[in-house]
Amino acid sequence: MTEAFDGSFGALPNVFPVFPLVGALLLPHGKLPLNIFEPRYRAMTEDALGAGRAIGMIQPDLGKPLTAVGPALFRVGCLGRLSSFSETEDGSYLVTLTGLIRFTVAQEIEPVRGYRRVRADLTSFQGDLDQVGASTVGIDRGALMTALRTYFTRRGFDANWDAIDAMADDDLVLTLSMVCPFEPAAKQAILEAPTFHERVETLLAILRIDAYDSPISDNNSNPRPLAS
Numbered sequence: 001m002t003e004a005f006d007g008s009f010g011a012l013p014n015v016f017p018v019f020p021l022v023g024a025l026l027l028p029h030g031k032l033p034l035n036i037f038e039p040r041y042r043a044m045t046e047d048a049l050g051a052g053r054a055i056g057m058i059q060p061d062l063g064k065p066l067t068a069v070g071p072a073l074f075r076v077g078c079l080g081r082l083s084s085f086s087e088t089e090d091g092s093y094l095v096t097l098t099g100l101i102r103f104t105v106a107q108e109i110e111p112v113r114g115y116r117r118v119r120a121d122l123t124s125f126q127g128d129l130d131q132v133g134a135s136t137v138g139i140d141r142g143a144l145m146t147a148l149r150t151y152f153t154r155r156g157f158d159a160n161w162d163a164i165d166a167m168a169d170d171d172l173v174l175t176l177s178m179v180c181p182f183e184p185a186a187k188q189a190i191l192e193a194p195t196f197h198e199r200v201e202t203l204l205a206i207l208r209i210d211a212y213d214s215p216i217s218d219n220n221s222n223p224r225p226l227a228s
Helices: 039-049 123-129 141-155 161-166 169-179 184-192 196-213
Strands: 015-020 031-036 054-058 076-087 093-112 115-121
Touching (some): 015 039, 031 039, 039 076, 039 093, 054 093, 076 184, 093 123
Parallel strands (some): 015 054
Antiparallel strands (some): 015 115, 031 093, 076 093
């Protein structure tokens, strides 16, 4: 099997398969679990395992006309590395993608075995490879937590608040951004925010807007557990 990404910008591929999935958000340093069952994406996973384990997550842009190979794609996605893999009895794959770096689609190229591929430009996002933590200085955690509590109350979601309170700022922003069931356009806005602080401001605005756009719900189900 080909060696996986070694941690340097120069080792990153600029041609790789993409998995277009509405509402799915992968951010640098985040972990996204996926259940791969469609034949073309099983083929994509098998090929990626033998070629550096790189897969790009990107959302379809449903506001644009269909292309010859399927829905149009947003211009910005996130390259991930297959960091865990298992096969189920029915032939599906349970995988985890760990986010590496965002990318801009420079060109969509010929599909292989039914799955889509892009040639990507990564140069604008080299800072994504930096370790998180230092960039969180100055975050208004109080405002974020107030917005989050209001959002959860209005949506009828449960959460382990002690565990959330114990999360580091960067982990909290990453988890909320990826797990909360925001609209696809909101997810894309979070992804495209240029800096960590702008991502926080975008997340905060979305939490506030979504909280007051939705009636109080009796549904206490959360699509994915938050700090369980």
